[in-house]
Amino acid sequence: MEVAADIPSYVKCRKVCKAKLSANRCFKFRKLLKKVSEEELFSKGHRACSGCGAALALRLALKAAGKNVIVVQPTGCMEVVSTPYPETSWKVPYIHVAFENAAAVASGVEAALKALGKKDRVKVLAIGGDGGTVDIGFQALSGMLERGHDVVYICYDNEAYMNTGVQRSGSTPLGAATTTSPAGKVSFGEDRPKKDMPRIVAAHNIPYVATASVAFPLDYMEKVRKALEVKGPAYIHVLAPCPPGWGYDSAKTIELARLAVDTGMWILYEIENGKERITYKPTVKKPVEEYLRAQKRFRHLSKDIIQRIQEEIDKRWKEIFES
Amino acid sequence: MLKEEVVEEKKVKSYRDIMAGSKAVATAVKLCDVDVVAVYPITPQTPIAEYIAELVANGELKAEYIKVESEHSALSACVGASAAGARTFTATSSQGLALMHEVLFIASGLRLPIVMVNANRALSAPINIWNDQSDAMASRECGWIQIYVETNQEALDSVIMAYKIAENKDILLPVMVNMDGFVLTHTYEPVEIPSKELVEEYLPKYEPLISLDPENPVTMGAIADPNYYMELKYSQVKALENSKDVVKKEQEEFYKLFGRKYDLIEKYKMENADIILATLGSVSGTIKDVIDKLEREKGYKVGLVRVRLYRPFPKEELLDALKGAEVVGVIEKNVSPGIGGGALFNDIKSALYGKSDAKVIGFVAGLGGRDIPPWDIEKAIEICTLAKKEEVEETYWLGLRRW
Ligand SMILES: Cc1ncc(C[n+]2csc(CCOP(=O)(O)OP(=O)(O)O)c2C)c(N)n1
Ligand code: SF4
Ligand SMILES: [Mg+2]
Numbered sequence: 001m002e003v004a005a006d007i008p009s010y011v012k013c014r015k016v017c018k019a020k021l022s023a024n025r026c027f028k029f030r031k032l033l034k035k036v037s038e039e040e041l042f043s044k045g046h047r048a049c050s051g052c053g054a055a056l057a058l059r060l061a062l063k064a065a066g067k068n069v070i071v072v073q074p075t076g077c078m079e080v081v082s083t084p085y086p087e088t089s090w091k092v093p094y095i096h097v098a099f100e101n102a103a104a105v106a107s108g109v110e111a112a113l114k115a116l117g118k119k120d121r122v123k124v125l126a127i128g129g130d131g132g133t134v135d136i137g138f139q140a141l142s143g144m145l146e147r148g149h150d151v152v153y154i155c156y157d158n159e160a161y162m163n164t165g166v167q168r169s170g171s172t173p174l175g176a177a178t179t180t181s182p183a184g185k186v187s188f189g190e191d192r193p194k195k196d197m198p199r200i201v202a203a204h205n206i207p208y209v210a211t212a213s214v215a216f217p218l219d220y221m222e223k224v225r226k227a228l229e230v231k232g233p234a235y236i237h238v239l240a241p242c243p244p245g246w247g248y249d250s251a252k253t254i255e256l257a258r259l260a261v262d263t264g265m266w267i268l269y270e271i272e273n274g275k276e277r278i279t280y281k282p283t284v285k286k287p288v289e290e291y292l293r294a295q296k297r298f299r300h301l302s303k304d305i306i307q308r309i310q311e312e313i314d315k316r317w318k319e320i321f322e323s
Numbered sequence: 324m325l326k327e328e329v330v331e332e333k334k335v336k337s338y339r340d341i342m343a344g345s346k347a348v349a350t351a352v353k354l355c356d357v358d359v360v361a362v363y364p365i366t367p368q369t370p371i372a373e374y375i376a377e378l379v380a381n382g383e384l385k386a387e388y389i390k391v392e393s394e395h396s397a398l399s400a401c402v403g404a405s406a407a408g409a410r411t412f413t414a415t416s417s418q419g420l421a422l423m424h425e426v427l428f429i430a431s432g433l434r435l436p437i438v439m440v441n442a443n444r445a446l447s448a449p450i451n452i453w454n455d456q457s458d459a460m461a462s463r464e465c466g467w468i469q470i471y472v473e474t475n476q477e478a479l480d481s482v483i484m485a486y487k488i489a490e491n492k493d494i495l496l497p498v499m500v501n502m503d504g505f506v507l508t509h510t511y512e513p514v515e516i517p518s519k520e521l522v523e524e525y526l527p528k529y530e531p532l533i534s535l536d537p538e539n540p541v542t543m544g545a546i547a548d549p550n551y552y553m554e555l556k557y558s559q560v561k562a563l564e565n566s567k568d569v570v571k572k573e574q575e576e577f578y579k580l581f582g583r584k585y586d587l588i589e590k591y592k593m594e595n596a597d598i599i600l601a602t603l604g605s606v607s608g609t610i611k612d613v614i615d616k617l618e619r620e621k622g623y624k625v626g627l628v629r630v631r632l633y634r635p636f637p638k639e640e641l642l643d644a645l646k647g648a649e650v651v652g653v654i655e656k657n658v659s660p661g662i663g664g665g666a667l668f669n670d671i672k673s674a675l676y677g678k679s680d681a682k683v684i685g686f687v688a689g690l691g692g693r694d695i696p697p698w699d700i701e702k703a704i705e706i707c708t709l710a711k712k713e714e715v716e717e718t719y720w721l722g723l724r725r726w
Contacts, residue, residue, distance in 0.1 A: 070407065079544075084545070084546055084548065085545040085547040086545075088542035088545060093537055094543065095406050096543070097403070097426070097429050098399070103396075105400065107391070107396070107400045108400030108402060108406075108411070109403040109406065111359045111387035111389050111400065111403075111404055112359050112408060112409035115387045115404075116407070121537075122536075122537055139396075140392070140393075143391060146392075147389070147390060
């Protein structure tokens with residue numbers, strides 16, 4: 001059972017496990033799995049595309065968070081698909097205000113809970129897209145982090161403005177073609193590397209920062225749980241593939257999300273009170289070309305750009321896994 | 324004890340002090356027991372932010388004070404806090420209000436009873452920190468209840484009334500109390516500070532109709548398609564229109580308890596006046612003086628209406644007040660570029676259309692803090708007098724130097 005590979009402890013113990021137990025029989029794995037709630041607080045019926053990685057990220061986050069949360073969301077795909085008036089997918093209290101201010105709204109909600117003496121019972125969970133987080137919502141987020149609000153902020157990163165039809169964001173990776181960074185005769189798509197948001201957030205010296213991927217649900221949910229337990233701001237940046245935006249078959253979302261990690265395009269780690277820990281090390285490092293070739297947004301890339309991307313990854317890989 | 328006696332006793336605990344308008348506002352915020360304050364400093368609002376910070380630091384006001392990084396976030400935080408069931412306050416001026424613009428619409432659209440004090444200041448460019456009312460006028464279509472005050476006492480009283488009006492279950496709309504920057508915020512005037520008990524008698528604890536609460540989850544800020552948007556807007560606009568009666572009622576209630584009378588429009592020397600001036604805010608003090616002077620010296624019969632409630636617009640009240648006028652001169656500290664005159668001038672003209680033969684003349688004055696001296700107001704009155712006999716222009720700029 002492949003999913004087991006996402007439990008860091010399982011991967012580690014597999015190496016030394018004398019019994020060579022399969023995941024289903026491994027008691028550690030079963031213990032983690034038991035924690036996963038069957039209740040769907042982000043319920044079906046929403047209008048997300050099939051295979052939407054972001055919708056999965058929301059669903060899993062709420063499974064980890066439970067029902068005593070207030071969700072704040074900026075404008076973006078997930079807000080639009082989940083709240084078509086008079087319907088809603090949210091079985092927890094939810095508020096959407098605008099595109100750039102989810103962190104400020106969450107600050108206000110948290111302050112109100114404090115003022116009204118409800119702080120111990122209710123958690124605040126802000127969930128924004130990459131645009132609403134790393135670009136237009138950046139200032140409000142930085143303010144929220146710096147002021148130390150007890151809010152968990154999850155950025156679901158589909159690496160572009162999907163809601164408005166795939167325009168580039170600060171989180172779009174080098175070489176990706178979007179409608180505002182198209183490939184052309186003199187352009188190879190996005191010409192700037194992806195903004196390293198988790199590091200920027202970590203520079204605020206908040207108690208908890210983590211990256212995650214929807215292909216590693218248990219790892220992700222464990223991080224959400226940790227983030228909720230922490231007192232003060234916590235931030236999780238979860239990679240969430242988008243079939244129409246990235247250009248791939250909607251059945252392949254998990255495969256791609258995993259490939260991103262296995263090629264080193266996306267690294268799973270957490271920073272707890274300043275201490276960094278890699279939560280998953282791929283057993284074999286796959287060539288990035290495999291990841292890039294699987295998506296239309298990279299299809300135009302020439303050998304040398306791919307080479308450039310590979311070199312960047314190799315450098316980072318060395319720093320992280322081999323030092 | 325009889326109810327009246329109890330009230331009397333609570334009244335006794337009120338006291339008088341001499342204070343700047345900004346302190347009067349902070350005092351009102353304290354008296355209203357606000358739960359969450361989110362403010363970002365900007366001249367001339369700054370002392371309001373500072374006084375409240377002091378109150379919180381001294382434990383005199385038990386509120387969460389969010390030191391936001393911008394006005395956009397200030398109002399956004401208020402929206403979040405209000406949605407979560409807290410009584411919230413913010414204050415700003417000019418560029419700050421402009422930066423809030425997007426969220427102004429959302430606060431009213433989500434029907435959140437937030438109260439804001441706007442210390443009126445000119446808008447950039449050129450950058451100018453002095454008083455005029457273009458900032459608030461640029462937000463007049465945002466669906467907020469807008470009040471313009473003349474004195475520090477009125478500022479304090481209006482903040483208290485604002486919460487009562489905003490939190491009315493049939494209204495649930497945000498209220499913006501406008502006070503002239505510097506002219507009021509930084510000027511010391513005697514102010515009667517009501518006792519906490521009296522304010523509590525008037526303004527009960529805030530009990531939200533719905534709020535963000537896991538016990539009873541609701542979705543706020545949903546996307547409404549063309550099938551629903553108009554109905555939702557209609558009910559919001561209706562609530563704003565209906566708030567006029569609530570403002571009236573709450574002003575009466577306030578009078579009963581606190582002994583200070585307010586109206587939607589304040590009228591001055593209206594009997595037999597054939598020229599009636601109209602204005603907003605603190606300049607009405609100077610205008611009253613000039614009216615008195617011209618009556619003494621030249622026997623002029625000039626009246627004044629000061630519009631206290633600007634949104635919803637008190638159309639009927641104004642029509643009634645202006646029915647005897649031959650000429651209406653609107654003196655205001657804002658300009659509507661490209662249409663002529665200021666916003667109030669255009670509103671009054673449209674209100675009178677087909678209902679009155681009065682000539683309406685717009686006077687743009689005091690932009691960017693330019694002084695409005697009595698002789699400029701006299702000039703406006705002379706133009707109105709002339710207008711009774713001959714054609715004059717529709718709009719003028721008072722105190723404008725031609726270079
Ligand atoms: C102030 C403002 N500017 C622009 C928009 C238009 N807009 C809405 S959602 C969006 C992109 C959202 O991108 P992201 O945050 O990455 O979320 P996604 O749609 O990808 O899930 C844009 C540009 C807006 N709603 N508000
Ligand atoms: S466009 Fe992408 S992010 Fe948006 S709903 Fe579809 S799959 Fe999800
Ligand atoms: Mg996105």
